[in-house]
Amino acid sequence: LRTADQGQARALEALAEHIRTQAGISDLAVNAPLDPQAKYMSGLAMGVEVFVPVDQERTRLEIARLEKSMAQTRKDLEKVDKKLNSQGFLDKAPADVVDKEKAKQAALAADIGKLEERLAMLRGA
Numbered sequence: 001l002r003t004a005d006q007g008q009a010r011a012l013e014a015l016a017e018h019i020r021t022q023a024g025i026s027d028l029a030v031n032a033p034l035d036p037q038a039k040y041m042s043g044l045a046m047g048v049e050v051f052v053p054v055d056q057e058r059t060r061l062e063i064a065r066l067e068k069s070m071a072q073t074r075k076d077l078e079k080v081d082k083k084l085n086s087q088g089f090l091d092k093a094p095a096d097v098v099d100k101e102k103a104k105q106a107a108l109a110a111d112i113g114k115l116e117e118r119l120a121m122l123r124g125a
Contacts, residue, residue, distance in 0.1 A: 073115060
C-alpha cells in the first residue's frame, strides 16, 4: 500500500493485521519500496495505491485493464478541458461550478500520471 498522507499511512499500519486477515494475505507493507524487478497489479482507492505482485499472464491482463482505464480517463479529461476552454462556459457558469471542473481536471491529470507510472512499471520501463 502506498499513500502520501501520513495520517492515512499510520491508520493503515495500525490496521495491517486486520487487513491481512480479511484479504487472506501473508504480507502487507505501507509505503515500502517496490521491487523494481517484480510486476504488480495495482489499484487506487481514496488516495491509497494498492500493489499486488503478479505473474506474466496476470501482467498482460493488468496492462490491458490499465490501458482501458487510461483511454477512459483521457476521454474524461478531454471533456473537462473542452468545457474549461470554452469562453461561453466560463462566462455563464457560476464560479463554484468552474472551480469544481478545475478540481476534476487536476484529479484526472493526476490519475493519468499514476496510470502511466503503473503501465511503465508493468512494461519494465
